[in-house]
């Protein structure tokens with residue numbers, strides 16, 4: 294008998310592999326094309342749309358009845374105004390899928406991402422490029438795909454093209470694909486190697502919070518750096534936090550590169566999007582780690598496109614979870630984030 298979600302797991306890996314290739318190809322063009330500077334936002338737009346079209350087309354081929362909650366829609370690619378961008382995306386998608394796709398097919402594939410999500414049945418959730426700023430800097434970004442069944446994340450795949458496969462041996466190359474299915478553990482394999490062997494990954498066994506390493510967003514607008522400094526101080530952590538963009542932070546916790554991922558609300562009006570957390574969340578939990586919001590509540594993926602009942606995210610290895618939550622709560626107590 295096939296294992297739970299065996300086909301979904303294989304298809305999700307293929308989709309993330311191909312989407313990651315789209316992103317890498319666009320980035321290579323970005324650095325070689327003298328007409329583009331890294332300040333130009335258009336490359337990330339082309340890669341975002343291209344990656345979403347590729348993933349959605351592959352999902353549709355294998356699971357035509359499954360809706361997708363994706364970040365992008367095709368509005369900017371339509372009509373005369375969208376022609377230049379559309380042509381670039383169509384060319385990119387054709388080469389990523391090894392078959393030409395007509396423009397209207399590409400737009401339709403992108404718009405398969407407009408599902409509302411919710412508590413019932415199956416849906417996929419996709420962030421075609423998570424960490425766009427990291428992508429443009431040539432640093433960390435991720436292609437993130439997850440399957441939600443009856444409001445719970447059951448499968449997650451995070452492709453990290455720029456993450457060293459082994460942090461202790463960075464010379465051995467970059468590119469990691471992390472994958473987890475509910476109840477089956479978390480694994481990593483080399484991104485871009487079709488016959489890649491999988492290796493089980495586990496969160497660290499650190500028990501004394503003073504020994505823990507913290508990771509957080511590069512962008513202080515996404516997670517408060519001053520609150521995390523206070524939390525680290527309460528925990529007696531002297532190491533500087535590692536800052537990186539995207540769900541690569543969840544992968545870092547899942548394989549013990551870091552012990553604590555802090556995402557501390559800057560504004561009470563921001564609702565986290567499900568595609569920014571679904572895949573990373575299951576990978577950390579299946580690696581033996583813990584994930585909650587800043588109040589200690591589990592992340593609730595059953596409420597539509599956002600985590601409307603959660604604020605922030607705390608992901609840690611199991612041995613330092615309670616101490617981290619206590620320090621988070623002490624730091625945030627009596628401090629209302631601004632609504633701006």
Ligand SMILES: Nc1ncnc2c1ncn2[C@@H]1O[C@H](COP(=O)(O)O)[C@@H](O)[C@H]1OP(=O)(O)O
Nearest residue numbers: 423424510511512514515516537538539563569
């Ligand atoms: N105010 C905010 N708080 C938390 N996350 C945010 C905020 N604004 C944008 N983001 C999202 O953070 C993600 C990147 O996170 P990280 O800092 O971990 O790399 C992006 O998906 C980005 O969404 P968007 O895609 O709309 O820019």
Ligand SMILES: [Mg+2]
Nearest residue numbers: 420423424569
């Ligand atoms: Mg994102």
